[in-house]
Amino acid sequence: MSPVPSAPGDAPARKIIVTIDGPAGAGKSTIARHLARRFGLLNLETGAMYRAFALKALRSGLPLDQVSDLEQLAAETAIRLEPGEQENRVLLDDEDVTGLIRNQTVTDAASRVSIYPAIRAWMVRLQQQMGSGGGVVMEGRDIGTVVFPRAEVKIFLDAAPEVRGMRRFDQLGPEPAHQPDEVIRDLRIRDERDRNRADSPLKAAPDAILLDTTSLTLEQTLKAAEDIVAAHLAQLSAR
Ligand code: DC
Numbered sequence: 001m002s003p004v005p006s007a008p009g010d011a012p013a014r015k016i017i018v019t020i021d022g023p024a025g026a027g028k029s030t031i032a033r034h035l036a037r038r039f040g041l042l043n044l045e046t047g048a049m050y051r052a053f054a055l056k057a058l059r060s061g062l063p064l065d066q067v068s069d070l071e072q073l074a075a076e077t078a079i080r081l082e083p084g085e086q087e088n089r090v091l092l093d094d095e096d097v098t099g100l101i102r103n104q105t106v107t108d109a110a111s112r113v114s115i116y117p118a119i120r121a122w123m124v125r126l127q128q129q130m131g132s133g134g135g136v137v138m139e140g141r142d143i144g145t146v147v148f149p150r151a152e153v154k155i156f157l158d159a160a161p162e163v164r165g166m167r168r169f170d171q172l173g174p175e176p177a178h179q180p181d182e183v184i185r186d187l188r189i190r191d192e193r194d195r196n197r198a199d200s201p202l203k204a205a206p207d208a209i210l211l212d213t214t215s216l217t218l219e220q221t222l223k224a225a226e227d228i229v230a231a232h233l234a235q236l237s238a239r
Contacts, residue, residue: 015134016041016236018229019143022157023191023202025164027213028139029087031157031225035137038226039233044081045088046127046140046147047110051101052079052092053119054109064112071118079126104178104186111190114141115197141194144205153232155225156204159214161188 018035020028029045036043056077062069082089090098100106113119120142127147131138138147144154159167165184169176172183194202204210209228213221 016153016229016233017131017134017148017151018137018153018155019148019151019205019208020137020139020155020157020225021141021144021202021204021208022155023161023164023194024187025168026157026159027167027218027221028157030218031155031222032137032139033086034222035225035229039137039229040135042083042136043088044127044130044136044138046123046138046143048081048088048090048098048101049079049123049126050110050114051106052090052097053077053123054106054113055097055101056092057113058105058109064109067116067118070113070116074119074122081130107190108186111193115193115199117199120146120199141202142200144208145203146200149205152236153229154205154208155228156208156210157225158210158212161191163214 018039018041020032020035022028032043032045035041053074057064057070057073060073062073064070078091078093080091082091084098087098089096090101101110114123124142124147127138127140127143130136131148140147144151144156162184165187166180168187169178169180169183172178176183178186191202211221211224211228216224
């Protein structure tokens with residue numbers, strides 16, 4: 001049996017695809033980043049792609065419920081993710097918009113534009129192209145169910161809404177523009193939309209491993225996710 005990679009940045013034994021899905025604030029990005037470093041995978045954050053398109057839609061002034069206009073806009077849009085030290089660099093029509101897509105307006109718009117099947121089909125195609133070579137950890141809402149249903153390792157990350165909301169609140173810094181209850185309320189609204197849209201709603205793939213982090217520390221969560229990937233790699237190398 002060949003050994004499972006043991007040092008950070010080691011190339012994985014095979015070019016596996018790891019998917020991480022789950023609701024907002026569950027910690028997907030932190031875990032994806034950690035797994036990417038630990039196992040030498042490329043980290044691709046698909047939420048950033050929906051955010052970049054939402055930014056373009058907002059800038060264009062189009063109503064977010066005009067799906068045919070949005071579809072036309074998508075046809076004229078190029079979105080790319082480039083791996084960075086801390087997070088992906090997000091390029092919208094070659095403009096670096098990484099720092100412009102995390103505010104509340106774009107966050108809300110991303111959740112709205114992502115309900116449309118035509119927009120999702122376009123995004124899914126892009127994401128499949130980006131991950132087709134394997135050796136990636138891709139996070140989002142539908143990665144294990146729709147984008148890579150045959151991925152080797154699927155993690156569904158969840159936590160109670162209050163806990164996710166408070167984690168988000170703590171990330172807002174020393175002078176937050178919102179109160180904790182507002183952050184939790186916005187997160188619940190977004191959850192509701194992401195879980196109940198008709199096309200590819202947020203849900204766990206039947207073969208995903210559920211990781212509920214409600215009462216776990218960050219270190220415990222990282223360790224649990226790492227163990228899941230390491231166990232799969234060990235199984236693969238034992239074959
Ligand atoms: O992960 P995030 O919060 O950056 O995602 C922003 C929005 O994009 C989220 O509300 C739903 C949507 N999204 C999606 O529908 N499918 C994905 N794979 C990723 C994000």
